[in-house]
Amino acid sequence: MTEKQEKILKSALELFAKEGYHATSTSKVANNAGVSEGLIFRHFKNKEGLLMAILKEGENKLNELFADIVMESDPQEVVRKAIELPFIVPESEYEFWGLQYKLKWEIEMDYSHKTEPLTMALALAFVKLNYESPQQEAEFLTLSLDAIGAALIKRSMANADKMKSFLLKKYGL
Amino acid sequence: MTEKQEKILKSALELFAKEGYHATSTSKVANNAGVSEGLIFRHFKNKEGLLMAILKEGENKLNELFADIVMESDPQEVVRKAIELPFIVPESEYEFWGLQYKLKWEIEMDYSHKTEPLTMALALAFVKLNYESPQQEAEFLTLSLDAIGAALIKRSMANADKMKSFLLKKYGL
DNA sequence: TTTTTTAATGTGAGTACTTACTTACTATTA
DNA sequence: TAATAGTAAGTAAGTACTCACATTAAAAAA
Numbered sequence: 001m002t003e004k005q006e007k008i009l010k011s012a013l014e015l016f017a018k019e020g021y022h023a024t025s026t027s028k029v030a031n032n033a034g035v036s037e038g039l040i041f042r043h044f045k046n047k048e049g050l051l052m053a054i055l056k057e058g059e060n061k062l063n064e065l066f067a068d069i070v071m072e073s074d075p076q077e078v079v080r081k082a083i084e085l086p087f088i089v090p091e092s093e094y095e096f097w098g099l100q101y102k103l104k105w106e107i108e109m110d111y112s113h114k115t116e117p118l119t120m121a122l123a124l125a126f127v128k129l130n131y132e133s134p135q136q137e138a139e140f141l142t143l144s145l146d147a148i149g150a151a152l153i154k155r156s157m158a159n160a161d162k163m164k165s166f167l168l169k170k171y172g173l
Numbered sequence: 174m175t176e177k178q179e180k181i182l183k184s185a186l187e188l189f190a191k192e193g194y195h196a197t198s199t200s201k202v203a204n205n206a207g208v209s210e211g212l213i214f215r216h217f218k219n220k221e222g223l224l225m226a227i228l229k230e231g232e233n234k235l236n237e238l239f240a241d242i243v244m245e246s247d248p249q250e251v252v253r254k255a256i257e258l259p260f261i262v263p264e265s266e267y268e269f270w271g272l273q274y275k276l277k278w279e280i281e282m283d284y285s286h287k288t289e290p291l292t293m294a295l296a297l298a299f300v301k302l303n304y305e306s307p308q309q310e311a312e313f314l315t316l317s318l319d320a321i322g323a324a325l326i327k328r329s330m331a332n333a334d335k336m337k338s339f340l341l342k343k344y345g346l
Numbered sequence: 347t348t349t350t351t352t353a354a355t356g357t358g359a360g361t362a363c364t365t366a367c368t369t370a371c372t373a374t375t376a
Numbered sequence: 377t378a379a380t381a382g383t384a385a386g387t388a389a390g391t392a393c394t395c396a397c398a399t400t401a402a403a404a405a406a
Contacts, residue, residue, distance in 0.1 A: 022195035026391080151316060
């Protein structure tokens with residue numbers, strides 16, 4: 001990965017996040033990155049290839065975040081770490097994750113599998129904790145945490161800390 | 174609202190939902206509606222005006238859906254109706270609501286106020302039902318139901334009925 | 347180590363096509 | 377008769393992408 005290649009990716013991420021994928025032209029990306037437009041196509045084949053590179057990075061980062069949860073054996077800790085997950089994302093990464101949410105709707109693709117590792121880890125934890133419907137409980141919590149993540153990134157949640165402690169209490173933690 | 178005006182709105186909704194706002198050109202909308210392109214600009218001023226008309230319609234429809242809940246006095250029924258809300262949306266309206274979700278991310282705007290009537294009704298219900306943190310409970314449920322709606326519209330929820338009865342049980346209904 | 351060859355990285359001007367929007371005009375209705 | 381609804385043919389500015397060429401870096405040969 002050359003220096004200019006990284007600059008292209010960084011500019012594309014920034015602009016796609018700010019304006020949207022379709023609203024951002026390859027020439028804007030090139031200008032922002034300080035490279036010739038042709039270079040984008042040399043490295044990423046076409047505009048969609050550029051998008052895919054960013055999307056792939058998102059999936060990798062997500063799995064990194066999940067790794068800590070999936071490897072935890074104590075079921076109480078699995079639930080705690082899952083709940084805390086959206087709240088530990090630093091503000092500096094909001095732009096990046098905002099793009100991931102945006103693209104979920106902007107381009108058609110199956111995204112449900114991306115949260116599957118989390119749902120499975122939670123289901124197992126809820127089984128161990130003798131919840132009545134562990135699978136449903138896990139699916140519901142995954143969905144809810146996804147929504148909380150979205151609200152945080154959009155800065156539309158009034159009091160994040162309150163929500164976090166409310167949730168921890170709700171799940172007996 | 175003339176016949177052609179309605180055709181334009183219907184076509185725009187359909188195409189914006191399918192391809193996205195930025196990816197849909199005004200000429201495509203005009204062709205799909207069987208109308209000259211200029212007419213779009215006569216009636217809606219510009220492309221964004223067309224979008225705003227659709228967005229306004231979405232907010233109205235949402236308030237219609239909320240009306241039944243807000244007017245309910247029995248707190249148990251408020252919670253039940255809120256939980257059932259995403260599940261009663263007919264499949265024929267999925268395209269319409271999918272666009273509303275999509276636009277939430279595609280154009281920058283404050284959407285949090287749109288679900289506020291629901292949150293307030295739920296908060297009041299949870300107060301009456303002696304929940305410990307009624308406000309948090311209401312915000313959380315609103316957020317979760319929004320996520321469930323999104324999952325339904327994207328057809329990414331394996332078993333909707335199971336999720337519904339799980340939720341009703343969870344809230345003692 | 348120096349020279350030569352090969353391949354990868356990068357450019358800038360061009361391509362054909364599409365974009366949102368305008369304008370000058372006609373048809374329809376109140 | 378005056379406003380409103382509607383059209384067809386424009387416009388200038390983008391659009392994603394290509395191509396012939398220049399620069400740089402790595403590998404191979406001397």
